[in-house]
Amino acid sequence: MRPASRDLMRAINQFNVLNTIRTAGSVSRTKLSEITGQSRASVTNITARLIAENLIYEKETRDSAHRGRRRVLLALNADAAYVVGIKLSAFRVSCAVTDMQADIRSSIVMPVRTSERPAGFVADLIEEGVRHCVKDARLKMDQIAGIGIGVPGFVDRKEGFCHWTPLYRKGERPLRDLVEKRLEIPTTLENDANAVTMAHQWFGDGKGVQNFVVITIEDGVGMGAVVNGQLYRGATGVGAEFGHVVVAPGGNLCRCGKRGCLEAYVSDFSILAAARKIYADLRWECPSRGELDLEDVMDAARRGQPELVRLFGRAGRLLGQGVAGLIQILNPSKIILSGQGVRAGDMMFAPMRAVVAEQCNPTLHDATEIVIHKWQDTDWARGAASLVLQALYKTPFEKIRPVI
Amino acid sequence: MRPASRDLMRAINQFNVLNTIRTAGSVSRTKLSEITGQSRASVTNITARLIAENLIYEKETRDSAHRGRRRVLLALNADAAYVVGIKLSAFRVSCAVTDMQADIRSSIVMPVRTSERPAGFVADLIEEGVRHCVKDARLKMDQIAGIGIGVPGFVDRKEGFCHWTPLYRKGERPLRDLVEKRLEIPTTLENDANAVTMAHQWFGDGKGVQNFVVITIEDGVGMGAVVNGQLYRGATGVGAEFGHVVVAPGGNLCRCGKRGCLEAYVSDFSILAAARKIYADLRWECPSRGELDLEDVMDAARRGQPELVRLFGRAGRLLGQGVAGLIQILNPSKIILSGQGVRAGDMMFAPMRAVVAEQCNPTLHDATEIVIHKWQDTDWARGAASLVLQALYKTPFEKIRPVI
Numbered sequence: 001m002r003p004a005s006r007d008l009m010r011a012i013n014q015f016n017v018l019n020t021i022r023t024a025g026s027v028s029r030t031k032l033s034e035i036t037g038q039s040r041a042s043v044t045n046i047t048a049r050l051i052a053e054n055l056i057y058e059k060e061t062r063d064s065a066h067r068g069r070r071r072v073l074l075a076l077n078a079d080a081a082y083v084v085g086i087k088l089s090a091f092r093v094s095c096a097v098t099d100m101q102a103d104i105r106s107s108i109v110m111p112v113r114t115s116e117r118p119a120g121f122v123a124d125l126i127e128e129g130v131r132h133c134v135k136d137a138r139l140k141m142d143q144i145a146g147i148g149i150g151v152p153g154f155v156d157r158k159e160g161f162c163h164w165t166p167l168y169r170k171g172e173r174p175l176r177d178l179v180e181k182r183l184e185i186p187t188t189l190e191n192d193a194n195a196v197t198m199a200h201q202w203f204g205d206g207k208g209v210q211n212f213v214v215i216t217i218e219d220g221v222g223m224g225a226v227v228n229g230q231l232y233r234g235a236t237g238v239g240a241e242f243g244h245v246v247v248a249p250g251g252n253l254c255r256c257g258k259r260g261c262l263e264a265y266v267s268d269f270s271i272l273a274a275a276r277k278i279y280a281d282l283r284w285e286c287p288s289r290g291e292l293d294l295e296d297v298m299d300a301a302r303r304g305q306p307e308l309v310r311l312f313g314r315a316g317r318l319l320g321q322g323v324a325g326l327i328q329i330l331n332p333s334k335i336i337l338s339g340q341g342v343r344a345g346d347m348m349f350a351p352m353r354a355v356v357a358e359q360c361n362p363t364l365h366d367a368t369e370i371v372i373h374k375w376q377d378t379d380w381a382r383g384a385a386s387l388v389l390q391a392l393y394k395t396p397f398e399k400i401r402p403v404i
Numbered sequence: 405m406r407p408a409s410r411d412l413m414r415a416i417n418q419f420n421v422l423n424t425i426r427t428a429g430s431v432s433r434t435k436l437s438e439i440t441g442q443s444r445a446s447v448t449n450i451t452a453r454l455i456a457e458n459l460i461y462e463k464e465t466r467d468s469a470h471r472g473r474r475r476v477l478l479a480l481n482a483d484a485a486y487v488v489g490i491k492l493s494a495f496r497v498s499c500a501v502t503d504m505q506a507d508i509r510s511s512i513v514m515p516v517r518t519s520e521r522p523a524g525f526v527a528d529l530i531e532e533g534v535r536h537c538v539k540d541a542r543l544k545m546d547q548i549a550g551i552g553i554g555v556p557g558f559v560d561r562k563e564g565f566c567h568w569t570p571l572y573r574k575g576e577r578p579l580r581d582l583v584e585k586r587l588e589i590p591t592t593l594e595n596d597a598n599a600v601t602m603a604h605q606w607f608g609d610g611k612g613v614q615n616f617v618v619i620t621i622e623d624g625v626g627m628g629a630v631v632n633g634q635l636y637r638g639a640t641g642v643g644a645e646f647g648h649v650v651v652a653p654g655g656n657l658c659r660c661g662k663r664g665c666l667e668a669y670v671s672d673f674s675i676l677a678a679a680r681k682i683y684a685d686l687r688w689e690c691p692s693r694g695e696l697d698l699e700d701v702m703d704a705a706r707r708g709q710p711e712l713v714r715l716f717g718r719a720g721r722l723l724g725q726g727v728a729g730l731i732q733i734l735n736p737s738k739i740i741l742s743g744q745g746v747r748a749g750d751m752m753f754a755p756m757r758a759v760v761a762e763q764c765n766p767t768l769h770d771a772t773e774i775v776i777h778k779w780q781d782t783d784w785a786r787g788a789a790s791l792v793l794q795a796l797y798k799t800p801f802e803k804i805r806p807v808i
Contacts, residue, residue, distance in 0.1 A: 003417055003420070003440055003441040003442040003446070004408075004412070004413040004414075004416040004417050005413070006413075008408070008413075009408040009409070009410075009412075009413055010408075012408040013407060013408050016407070036407055037407040038407040042407070154767060163767070210639075211638055211639050223733075227631045227632065227636060228631065228632065228634055228636070230632055232631060232632070232734075233735075234615055234734060234735025234736065234737075234771075235614075235615050235735050235736055235737030235771045235772065236735055236767060236768065236771040240732065240733050240734065240735060241732045241733075241735070241765055241768060242732065242733060244732055244765050245728075245729050245732045245733065246725070246728060246729070246763040249725065249763070256765065258762070258763065258765075260763075321650070321653065322729075324649075324650060325649050325650070325729050325733070326733060328644065328645045328646065328648055328649045328650075329627075329644050329645075329646060329649065329729070329730060329733055329734065330636075330638060330644065330733065330734075331637075331638025331639050331640055331644060331645070332638065332639055333638075333639030358662070359650040359653070359662065359664075361645055361648050361662075363558060363567070363640060364640065364645060367638075367639045367640040368639065
């Protein structure tokens with residue numbers, strides 16, 4: 001149990017001030033005092049400290065509503081700190097440097113297949129990626145306050161390793177420690193869907209939303225949930241495994257060994273596997289050479305290839321069944337669909353929406369906004385960077401390394 | 405936003421002390437200081453205040469491990485306050501008086517069917533029940549610190565009324581206000597499954613558990629969830645509607661108008677409706693006279709009536725499907741099954757457990773304990789009383805009415 005002390009009180013009030021400036025963009029001291037409920041004196045003290053530490057700065061504007069009177073607003077110094085985000089995927093390692101506002105300063109994607117390779121190999125790749133990106137952003141390594149790594153699988157965040165991941169062989173030392181040793185920068189390891197969820201909470205569609213869910217559709221189907229304003233980790237620290245909710249009992253065999261999981265119908269992997277079988281029989285005209293990829297499949301479906309249209313339709317309906325259950329159980333105000341797989345668009349999401357409407361209580365249905373997030377390749381890495389950024393906002397003076 | 409102030413700090417520390425005494429049963433000041441992390445001086449101050457207010461008392465014991473040395477322990481004064489819990493059901497109104505430890509001092513069940521009656525009629529019944537129970541417990545009305553009412557349906561707790569309930573007609577004034585006016589005692593209205601969940605969190609199987617779910621099986625199927633130590637209310641304030649998760653798309657028509665809801669297979673109401681149809685055809689030997697009730701159905705199933713065994717088996721498997729989804733999505737450390745319907749026992753829960761094991765990831769499955777709570781008729785009313793009690797623990801000095 002943590003006693004409520006003056007230090008804790010100060011940390012909470014300071015976080016509230018810094019966070020309000022971040023959310024507002026720029027804001028006056030009077031307004032800060034109004035929003036945070038703190039006295040003018042308290043706001044003056046805290047902001048003086050934040051300015052001294054170079055985390056925020058004063059900017060003057062002319063107030064057009066008051067005959068051009070001078071006004072002093074406080075804004076975040078985006079260059080107060082830089083962090084690196086890494087995302088491990090089945091066929092690539094992505095890396096991005098961001099500033100304090102999660103804006104990307106440089107990024108790189110390394111198309112490497114890491115599965116079956118040892119953790120040390122992955123740590124070497126990460127080291128290369130980080131050094132390249134930092135140089136590309138015209139920064140020095142000692143300007144990087146922290147590294148966040150997002151990886152699919154069951155992550156033990158505290159110990160910095162994966163209980164299970166399809167992407168590399170677990171070694172004797174946790175991946176986090178291997179990266180920390182190579183780069184001498186504090187590093188955090190987290191489930192990739194959780195990382196993207198935090199990015200949405202801090203810098204995206206989830207800003208200011210107390211209860212929302214992010215579903216990521218890619219090689220697998222992931223989920224992260226913010227509940228009462230906090231990332232939800234459940235009993236095991238793993239959180240949700242939405243991709244393995246059984247929506248078709250006795251149905252398709254999933255990579256996890258069960259039958260009828262959502263992931264066995266909706267993930268890029270399963271769509272592609274089913275499409276390749278169909279292609280082997282039907283051989284529709286396909287412009288790309290070599291093995292069929294997901295873009296080819298989506299193209300052919302958009303041009304109306306009936307078997308493929310059915311494939312996306314079934315995926316959408318089963319996804320709708322899962323999402324409806326989610327709404328009934330969690331009643332979130334927002335569900336954000338994200339990941340490469342959202343490029344299937346209405347082929348998948350129109351049938352999904354129809355099933356959600358059919359299977360939800362009208363009250364709960366109307367209370368939940370479903371957002372299809374326009375996916376960018378840097379989103380995963382930005383999510384991983386957010387892991388570090390949100391820790392910086394919470395205790396900025398302890399964690400930020402000196403910026404030279 | 406609420407600024408962290410000295411008052412808030414004091415309230416948190418005081419709550420932690422009182423709550424630690426409640427959880428421990430009896431505890432020394434030294435141990436209190438250890439558990440709460442507060443200084444000895446802070447613990448001494450807070451406990452002095454709690455003793456002066458008669459909320460706790462000192463009891464002396466002899467410590468056998470230290471040659472019978474005198475030790476002073478602090479314990480909760482169960483008689484520091486009394487509250488009343490009310491539960492509205494389809495065919496009865498239950499009422500119970502409890503002390504500060506949620507022990508029942510008196511209770512009554514009034515077998516009245518309230519559906520289609522106006523809210524004023526229900527308030528009259530509640531008034532009768534409260535006056536009767538309080539007298540029965542040899543208390544006076546002004547010794548009652550508060551009344552909690554649990555009701556199935558979509559409850560707006562803040563405004564004290566139901567958006568929708570099957571149990572009475574919404575009047576011009578909220579039910580809570582009608583009761584408060586009649587009895588002049590602060591009253592709280594809450595969804596009944598949420599109330600039972602709070603009772604488990606404060607006084608039952610959920611004590612000290614950060615993430616757990618309560619599923620109530622009775623006339624309907626309800627659910628309450630504690631997430632990160634807090635009752636989860638979702639986006640609409642309603643929280644979960646587990647009973648209306650669709651587990652059999654296109655299946656049985658539910659009272660809510662949708663098809664294939666869990667409630668349409670698992671609730672007492674749906675089991676009874678299906679059993680009556682079977683009975684009309686098969687006419688097995690039934691000892692009770694008059695219309696078949698749930699006890700008759702359970703008896704006949706236990707004696708092996710095959711159609712009924714199949715009925716409970718199907719209900720159990722579909723419940724298992726819902727519970728498996730819940731585990732995949734919420735990863736709670738405990739699921740507590742409660743309500744009258746749990747008397748079906750293994751006829752329903754053995755097939756449920758089989759499906760849960762089949763449809764869950766092993767890691768998540770093993771992390772979730774499924775508890776079948778031995779149901780008592782006073783559990784609902786005790787749950788409603790807990791609504792008031794937990795508020796008392798949080799701000800005891802503001803809320804407790806003088807005990808004469």
